[in-house]
Amino acid sequence: MLIALVDRGDSLHVLLTKRAEHLKHHPGQVSFPGGKYEESDKDLSSTAVREACEEVGLKEEQITVVGELPALPTISKFAVTPFIAFVDADYSIELDDNEVAEAFEVPASFLFPGNIFESQFELKHSRHKIFAIPYQKHFIWGVTAQIIDAMGRQLA
Structure with missing residues (x-):
């Protein structure tokens, strides 16, 4: 999973x-670019970069990976490893319509802190914490919002 940061001069985005509505897992949800490790990938960082290139059309030379957050398990039994990267501001979007319905930027100042809502629920006799961030017409929640919260705590 790639946390792609874009320097817009006056702010970081x-x-x-x-995600596309027809996907089996998490259809229509807001997420970071990312996907499954393939044998051709050198490591998980390479997976994150490859998936970002495939899903939204970024070019590998436009991406500079600068860090990694701890892996997070999801309720649906996936483990995600977020990589933080800077992306050249002059990138252009070429969506893979099979995987992605839309790509958009959110100012980092909106995401950290204060706009993340947190709640708890019980599922299969386990308590789970859930995070959510409403932004314009989008609702960022689940592991994506959890990663944003974790990154905000790292930066604080």
């Missing part, structure tokens, strides 16, 4: 995607 985060690139997010809205």
Whole structure:
């Protein structure tokens, strides 16, 4: 999973995607670019970069990975490893319509802190914390919002 940061001069932005509605897992949800490790990937960082290139059309030379957050398990039994990267501001979007319905940027100043809502619920006799961030017409929640919260705590 790639947390793609874009320096817009006066502010830092985060690139997010809205997953295609026909997907089996998490259809229509807002997420970071990312996907499954493939044998051709050198490591998980390479997976994150490859998936960002495939999903939104970024070019590998436009991406500079600068860090990694701890892996997070999801309720749906996936483990995600977020990589933080800077992306050249002059990138252009070429969506893979099979995977992504939309790509958009959110100012980082909106995401950290204060706009993240937190709640708890019980599922299969376990308590889970859920995070959510409403932004314009989008609702960022689940592991994506959890990663944004974790990154905000790292920066604080």
